Amino acid sequence: MAQRRSSENRGRRRRAGWLRGAGRLRGAGRLPLLRASAAIRLAAVRVAPLCVAAVRVAIAFRIAALLVAVLAAGACREAGSTERGEGGERGENGERAVRGERADTTDGAAAAAERAASPPSASEQAGRAAQPGPHSPPSPPDRAPAAPLDRSARAAAYPSIVADAEGERRALAAAWRAARSADDADRVLDRASIALARLVADRILPAWDGTPWSRSGTAGSPGARPVACGYLVSTALAHAGLRVERARLARQTAEDIVLTLVPEERVARFRRVALGSFLSRVAAGGDGVYLVGLDYHVGFLVIEGGGASYFHHASELAGAVLRERAILSPALATSHYRVVGKLFDRDQARAWLGQTPIPTRERPAAAPGRSTSTSTSTSTSTSTSTADL
DSSP, rough: OHHHHHHHHHHHHHOOOOOOHHHHHHHHHHHHHHHHHHHHHHHHHHHHHHHHHHHHHHHHHHHHHHHHHHHHHHHHHHHHHHHHHHHHHHHHHHHHHHHHHHHHHHHTTTHHHHHHHHHOHHHHHHHHHOOTTTTTOOOSSSSSSOOOHHHHHHHHHHHHHHHHHHHHHHHHHHHHHHHHHHHHHHHHHHHHHHHHHHHHIIIIIHTTTTTTTTOBBBOSSSSSSSOHHHHHHHHHHHHHHHHHHHHHHTTTOHHHHHHHHHHHGGGEESSSHHHHHHHHHTTTTEEEEEEEEOOEEEEEEEEGGGGGEEEEEEETTTTEEEEEEEGGGHHHHOEEEEEEEEOHHHHHHHHHHHHEEOOOOOOOOOOOTTTOOOOOHTTTTTSSSSSOO
């Protein structure tokens, strides 16, 4: 009996030892978990202020972006009004200078043809390289520019600008026909290209500044009647002397307007390219007048010496025709797709002098049940994304 009790006591003590050992093991396994939990809580407490600061910085950046957008819109409006004033000054000064030159040009048309027909000597070629041609723009006046013409005055002076342009075209055409060699004819064509670009940029387009804009405007001359962007392009080119189909061309998509006037191989396309990069790559093509088609818009991009660029167009935002700095143009900045081609090469100058009709490029009609879009980007979804001029 005593022996059995002693054996039971030993068993109880053994089981109690096992239980105490298991408890110590469970406590030892729980300690790392407690330490890890405390470390995570401490890290969360330390990171929370950083998250709050990051949210505050993001809100501050958004507020700054909104302020920059508001300031940029104000700058665009101010630049647009300034450019309209400068356009009037250029139109008046250019018109006076051209009127002063017209007497010599008209009276000496026969002499110009005779000079172009005879082969130039070496001294004459050197002189031509060092001096501007007879149709180069006049030097800036020493006096202060006159006050800009108002819209009614520009409209009244516009017929004389168109008549002077036709007289200049006829004088150059006479010299071109009288050329005795291909080199002489090419030199006349080069002069005609320069004259045509300056005619459009410095005399025709500034006369349109301030003309009201309307999506359905079809005005045939600057003044009180509204004009749409397509009609501004086709009418300006027609009044410069190019035989385009004014109404038919104005109704085409922006890309078809560009491709009507510029061959496909000299057209560049830009899709989702930053405005500054786009202007830099266009300016690499040299000074001149470029035709730019946008998502739902078209206008003239004028690149001048020193890298200055201006967008001349019938602006829906301004509600009128204006010339504005290209880098500040909302129309250029917000368009995802841009197609551009340089105007007035030798082929176009030849068509100008010879009065060759320029057929309008039209996109084939869509199949029944399919809708057509007037936007440039939709109608050219298979075009290359970017191209260099």
